[in-house]
Amino acid sequence: MSSPYDAIAELYDPWSASVVEDVDFYLGEARRSGGPVLELGIGTGRIAVPIAADGIRVIGIDSSRAMLDVCARRAALAGVEVDLRVGDLRHPPVEEHVPLVICPFRSLLHMHTDDDRRAVLAAVHELLQPAGRFVFDVFTPGAEDIAQTHDRWLEREPGIFERAVWDETERTLTLTVRGPAGETTMALAWLSPGEWRTLLEETAFEIEACYGWFDRTPFTGGDDSVWIARRP
Numbered sequence: 001m002s003s004p005y006d007a008i009a010e011l012y013d014p015w016s017a018s019v020v021e022d023v024d025f026y027l028g029e030a031r032r033s034g035g036p037v038l039e040l041g042i043g044t045g046r047i048a049v050p051i052a053a054d055g056i057r058v059i060g061i062d063s064s065r066a067m068l069d070v071c072a073r074r075a076a077l078a079g080v081e082v083d084l085r086v087g088d089l090r091h092p093p094v095e096e097h098v099p100l101v102i103c104p105f106r107s108l109l110h111m112h113t114d115d116d117r118r119a120v121l122a123a124v125h126e127l128l129q130p131a132g133r134f135v136f137d138v139f140t141p142g143a144e145d146i147a148q149t150h151d152r153w154l155e156r157e158p159g160i161f162e163r164a165v166w167d168e169t170e171r172t173l174t175l176t177v178r179g180p181a182g183e184t185t186m187a188l189a190w191l192s193p194g195e196w197r198t199l200l201e202e203t204a205f206e207i208e209a210c211y212g213w214f215d216r217t218p219f220t221g222g223d224d225s226v227w228i229a230r231r232p
Contacts, residue, residue, distance in 0.1 A: 009066035033100035041107030045071035
């Protein structure tokens with residue numbers, strides 16, 4: 001499989017260095033589940049390695065072999081093992097059933113159509129144990145964010161730049177990331193929180209919670225939404 005992340009696998013960790021607010025949230029959910037945990041879009045293990053370091057088994061799926069290679073190195077440095085598998089989020093190469101599936105850091109936005117999103121949700125539903133939970137976060141960009149960032153090169157981290165091109169009609173974001181260790185362009189697609197709720201209900205999930213941030217503040221509007229959905 002090829003992935004736009006292959007070109008920035010060595011750049012990804014410094015690019016996302018400031019993203020730490022979600023780690024304790026997902027670690028808490030992993031502890032609550034008892035494991036094992038299936039992570040869709042595991043990337044370089046930013047979430048998975050801390051979970052594995054807590055003694056919880058993690059199975060990680062990603063379409064980027066290069067990102068998984070970095071994850072393997074990161075896990076080795078931490079002295080933990082993570083079960084890493086190349087695969088498509090719509091068809092995860094997993095047979096066992098788990099009590100928790102997570103999809104952090106807005107990875108579901110890589111699904112561009114409702115058919116793609118339903119395929120992921122259906123696969124997750126099938127892999128969850130009864131009463132198992134699916135936990136993920138997404139965003140719906142606000143007008144202010146779009147106005148401040150549209151088609152501008154901004155320095156995300158020292159020496160690492162990104163440019164966001166927003167299409168509000170198609171509800172897509174074309175994001176370009178470049179730095180000394182690589183450059184790539186990827187496309188993301190967003191939905192409203194109401195549409196995510198509908199998709200979850202259509203795929204037979206019960207919604208346990210929808211938060212506005214990782215501090216578990218109830219969602220009352222805003223760009224970010226954090227979901228906990230349960231298989232009945």
